[in-house]
Amino acid sequence: MIVEAAGLGKSFGAKRAVDDVSFVLQPGRVTGFLGPNGSGKSTTMRLMLGLDRGDGRTLFEERPLLDHEVPGRVVGAHLDAKSFHPNRSARNHLRMLAAGTGVGDRRVDEVIEQVGLDAVAGKRPRGFSLGMGQRLGLASAILAEPDVLLLDEPANGLDPQSIQWMREFLRAYAGTGRVVFVSSHLMSEMQLMADDLVVIGKGKLIAHEPLGAFVARSTRNDVLVRVPDPGLLIDRLAAQGLSAVREGADAVAVAGASTDTVGEIAFHAGLPVRELLARTASLEQAFLELTSDHQEYATREAQ
Numbered sequence: 001m002i003v004e005a006a007g008l009g010k011s012f013g014a015k016r017a018v019d020d021v022s023f024v025l026q027p028g029r030v031t032g033f034l035g036p037n038g039s040g041k042s043t044t045m046r047l048m049l050g051l052d053r054g055d056g057r058t059l060f061e062e063r064p065l066l067d068h069e070v071p072g073r074v075v076g077a078h079l080d081a082k083s084f085h086p087n088r089s090a091r092n093h094l095r096m097l098a099a100g101t102g103v104g105d106r107r108v109d110e111v112i113e114q115v116g117l118d119a120v121a122g123k124r125p126r127g128f129s130l131g132m133g134q135r136l137g138l139a140s141a142i143l144a145e146p147d148v149l150l151l152d153e154p155a156n157g158l159d160p161q162s163i164q165w166m167r168e169f170l171r172a173y174a175g176t177g178r179v180v181f182v183s184s185h186l187m188s189e190m191q192l193m194a195d196d197l198v199v200i201g202k203g204k205l206i207a208h209e210p211l212g213a214f215v216a217r218s219t220r221n222d223v224l225v226r227v228p229d230p231g232l233l234i235d236r237l238a239a240q241g242l243s244a245v246r247e248g249a250d251a252v253a254v255a256g257a258s259t260d261t262v263g264e265i266a267f268h269a270g271l272p273v274r275e276l277l278a279r280t281a282s283l284e285q286a287f288l289e290l291t292s293d294h295q296e297y298a299t300r301e302a303q
């Protein structure tokens, strides 16, 4: 199933929280949804599900969600880790949801086991930790084995083992040919989990591309080369129009060049290369750089 969000928009009073946001989510891929605080991620997800009124539309395999016979089998969503009935046990909560989409109790027990909530399934979610709430939310979302999973910050409140489990689970889910759309502010986690990215800032789309392409646009990607005479190499690089800066006693960082080019220039300068390394920006570096003009709540630099 392909999901197409087109022209999504929403205002709260005079504030444009989401402004003409369009993207396509592909099956078999995890798409990460990134944006600074208050950039409109939750509102976008709510618009996609028809939970908020606004502009634009989202098509699931060319049809609006409500035109599908059983919408719950098309999309499973988990937007808020604390949105459970306080006095119903986790198992009963899931059974209620299951009944609405024609899912049997066997599947409820299977899902409880899958997300690791067996020990507390008879308890009320009121006493659940945030992490247990996230597991229950995921269980609700996958009950009907939907073609599309929409998750808002599912790793929030999870310990490192649980985060790793969640990542593997979502990758495997996408691996069965389904769509996974997941927001997270944990950049290192997103870097390990996402194939594609949708990035928004101040309600507007900033990027929609494979994660590797997004990171490649960062100016923090460079080549580090260690040579005995860094000054000479910097001159030779400059003669080829490449900008380079000294790093430490005997190393040079070169922007916008491949290791092949840097190695060849060093060779023609008669310099033995002691180390040659392509350094890739982290997703966090790329994100901070590429969204710096789009911070809703920017902090001032310390004076």
Ligand SMILES: Nc1ncnc2c1ncn2[C@@H]1O[C@H](COP(=O)(O)OP(=O)(O)OP(=O)(O)O)[C@@H](O)[C@H]1O
Binding pocket: 012, 017, 035, 036, 037, 038, 039, 040, 041, 042, 043, 044, 296
């Ligand atoms: N119900 C509402 N009433 C008024 N303003 C709202 C409402 N919901 C969201 N907003 C505003 O719309 C903007 C987008 O909010 P949204 O929650 O979608 O952002 P977000 O990217 O999910 O943020 P975060 O990462 O902090 O959760 C924010 O400026 C927020 O203050």
